[in-house]
Amino acid sequence: MNFDSVVKSRKSVRRFSNKKPDWRAIIEAIDSARFAPTAGKNFTLKFIMVKDRETIQEIADAAEQSFIAKAHYLVAAYSDISRLTNLFGKRGEIYSRQQAGAAIQNFLLSIQDRGLATCWVGHFNDDKIKKILKIPDKMQMEAVFPVGYELGKSAKKPKIELDRILFFDQHKKKKMKVPYNPET
Numbered sequence: 001m002n003f004d005s006v007v008k009s010r011k012s013v014r015r016f017s018n019k020k021p022d023w024r025a026i027i028e029a030i031d032s033a034r035f036a037p038t039a040g041k042n043f044t045l046k047f048i049m050v051k052d053r054e055t056i057q058e059i060a061d062a063a064e065q066s067f068i069a070k071a072h073y074l075v076a077a078y079s080d081i082s083r084l085t086n087l088f089g090k091r092g093e094i095y096s097r098q099q100a101g102a103a104i105q106n107f108l109l110s111i112q113d114r115g116l117a118t119c120w121v122g123h124f125n126d127d128k129i130k131k132i133l134k135i136p137d138k139m140q141m142e143a144v145f146p147v148g149y150e151l152g153k154s155a156k157k158p159k160i161e162l163d164r165i166l167f168f169d170q171h172k173k174k175k176m177k178v179p180y181n182p183e184t
Contacts, residue, residue, distance in 0.1 A: 006113045011156065013117035014067040016148035021116050023051065026073055026147055029110035036103035039095035042083045045103045045142065048133050050074040058132050059144060063124035071146030075118075076133055077104060079140045100142045107145070117150040 030047050038044075050056055051073055059076070060068035068074065079100050084092030104120065111118050126141040135141070168176040 006109050010108055010112040011154065012119040013148075013150045013154060014119050015151040015154065016067075016070045016072070016117065016146065017151040019149045020072045021148060023049070023073065025114045025116060026075065026111075029107050029114060029116070030075065032110035033103035033107045036099060036106050038099050039084055039092070040087050042087065043099070043103075044079045044081055044084055044096050045100050046078055046080065046139075048076045048078075048135075050076065050133070055132060056146070059124070059129060060146075062128035062132065063121055063144060065121060065123070067119075068121065068144070068146045071118075071148040073147040075107075075145040075147060076129065076135075077107075077142040077145070078130075078135055079142055080138070081140050082138065096140065097142075104143060111145075111147065115149070116147055118145045118147045120145060 026049060030049070033045060033047070034043065036043075050059070053069075056071065056074045057069045059074055060066055077100065079096050081093055081096040084096045086092070088095060108118065108120065121144045122142075124141070124144060129135070129141055129144065130137065130139065163174065167173050
């Protein structure tokens, strides 16, 4: 797929088929996360790929979202913010979240490009997930992603219109002043 097609076709999927994805495709999608921008050349995001059905069920319970248990794989993303807070103080927490978001977007687009489906799940009990996956308390949970093939085709939800989010030169200014160019 070309980039615009991948971006525009990416969606959250909550219904997964019984077809099991190739785990290598998921690892390749995780690998694409490494190419996101980082603060101070410190990549803080980490991933755990889970294939054990009982563990996936426990995570679905910790997230209070039953659809997660229907996926063949689950990817948990978490950050070690200590290096960035050591370098940048309190702002390091912000930088860590920003780069986690950028890396996760790379992962999501790569999943879509490989014909797989997922949903970015951010509602869960952090402490329970950390305990299940043996993630140290000092780490910051970012998200979990059930991964599989989409069951059927879900309805595409409308996206917000560009003119509702784009302003020029200042907040709420909807028109751009086009510079005068005598050659056009």
